Amino acid sequence: MSEAAAPDFLPHFPVQLPVPDLRPWLRGNLLEGAWSFTAAAPGPHVVLVSLMHGNEFAGALLLARWLEQGLRPARGRLTMVFANPAAFARFNPADPTLSRFLDEDMNRVWSDRVLQGHRRSRELDRARELCPLFDSADLLLDLHSMLWPSDPLIITGTPRRALRLGAKLGIPPLVVADEGHSTGLRLIDRPAFADPAGQRTALLVEGGQHWAPATLETLEGCATALLRESGCLDLPPARATWPPRVAQVTRTVVARTHAFAFVQPFRGGAVVPGRNTLLALDGEAEIRTPHDDCLLVMPSPRTMRGHTAVRLARFLAPDEI
Structure with a gap:
């Protein structure tokens, strides 16, 4: 960031x-x-x-x-x-x-x-x-x-x-x-x-x-x-919540220019449904989703050259964990 x-x-x-x-x-x-x-x-x-x-x-x-x-x-x-x-x-x-x-x-x-x-x-x-x-x-x-x-x-x-x-x-x-x-x-x-x-x-x-x-x-x-x-503390069981989502980063996007900009104000945790969706422009280079259901991990709306702009991740099936 x-x-x-x-x-x-x-x-x-x-x-x-x-x-x-x-x-x-x-x-x-x-x-x-x-x-x-x-x-x-x-x-x-x-x-x-x-x-x-x-x-x-x-x-x-x-x-x-x-x-x-x-x-x-x-x-x-x-x-x-x-x-x-x-x-x-x-x-x-x-x-x-x-x-x-x-x-x-x-x-x-x-x-x-x-x-x-x-x-x-x-x-x-x-x-x-x-x-x-x-x-x-x-x-x-x-x-x-x-x-x-x-x-x-x-x-x-x-x-x-x-x-x-x-x-x-x-x-x-x-x-x-x-x-x-x-x-x-x-x-x-x-x-x-x-x-x-x-x-x-x-x-x-x-x-x-x-x-x-x-x-x-x-x-x-x-x-x-x-x-x-x-087991460090004896505490009652936690209340059941919704199942966790587990994902693996597939690409770390590092800004190559000072002109890196997302095409819309993405929030961390957003899921982009379609593969090849335009996310950002890095100078003249396009940054697109590499797969369907692409999770955006901690996008930084104002990213300097050489800094991580966003990490892209795919969700894992239970047998992959």
Whole structure:
């Protein structure tokens, strides 16, 4: 997405969530901004991650509330992390997109090649500090939100076990698998989570628009479902909801020119019925749907050259999951 653009490039988005005071929680009990609690009964290590991007603080609101309430696991180990509090400290409601990161996108630095290299940035230094903790997780949920209005969704890497877990959680009821970004590895694509024969599983949830109250509710529902499913907390069964939709990204559309423009204001989660439907113009190039029932994943109405404009996905049959 194009949040790194100049402020006048974006419309105004109201900040409807209270900006959390994280000062009581930044010292952590394990690492700075990381709190970990172990139950007497055995179970998996569940890690909940907030503030991968400093302006996406809905997840941090949730974790701060749970820490204040004294949430503890019934079995296994529960870890709650504020990943980039230094970027969050720069959040300004008057320019709410500018605190996404300090030096670079923290969710593009998680390859071993980058982490073990010599390059330095504040995000990279923090990632190196957190990486051993994240690699110890049996289940990890990365709590995110979106700039542009869109249906909430769970994003997974390529392992089918992640797709199955996301579908089992059911909140939000859309799960999309993709292969990540060419600009760098996401946390959910770490080798510990991406090994097809492995057991460790990571999900990323996009709860909705960054600063909308409904986003906080979705993130809480998703994280609670994971704690229930993992056995970390003893919670009553969730109420039955509509069946989840599961999809696989078939094409990631990256803007090749500064003139990229959609032909209409598509919303994330929209399904275009027909193959070869015109979606956008990238200079003189046409962007069309590659198949029927094409799901539009997080379209960015204002996309700079070199940024992802939209991901296109097809729905999977039950026997493909």
